[in-house]
Amino acid sequence: CWVCLVFGGPILLVLLSIFGFAIRFPDIPPMYVWLHNFSFIRVSFQSLLYSLYGFDRGILPCSDEVYCHYKNPVKFLTEMEFAQVKIYPDFFYICLFFLCTYVLTITVIWYRLNKR
Numbered sequence: 001c002w003v004c005l006v007f008g009g010p011i012l013l014v015l016l017s018i019f020g021f022a023i024r025f026p027d028i029p030p031m032y033v034w035l036h037n038f039s040f041i042r043v044s045f046q047s048l049l050y051s052l053y054g055f056d057r058g059i060l061p062c063s064d065e066v067y068c069h070y071k072n073p074v075k076f077l078t079e080m081e082f083a084q085v086k087i088y089p090d091f092f093y094i095c096l097f098f099l100c101t102y103v104l105t106i107t108v109i110w111y112r113l114n115k116r
Contacts, residue, residue, distance in 0.1 A: 013041075
């Protein structure tokens with residue numbers, strides 16, 4: 001049923017974004033933990049933040065000289081719970097996810113065009 005697919009995609013994308021990076025892992029209900037593990041949005045967000053603030057980055061410049069909470073990138077990654085991110089498996093997961101999506105899209109389009 002094509003109506004289910006039209007509405008199912010955006011609903012799944014919202015669930016993946018909410019349980020991917022909008023909610024901390026300890027706060028996720030047990031029935032939605034699989035969405036956290038499967039979320040390509042979470043993996044992309046984690047990899048982006050770790051590539052910006054990880055890899056032993058030095059102290060960041062701060063415009064406010066009185067107090068700057070996130071001057072130390074390690075402190076920022078620790079508070080975001082991204083201090084122990086493994087970037088290479090996440091990168092391969094993102095590539096595999098988009099490759100599978102690409103192949104599935106090509107297959108469905110080819111099937112629909114040759115159905116006539």
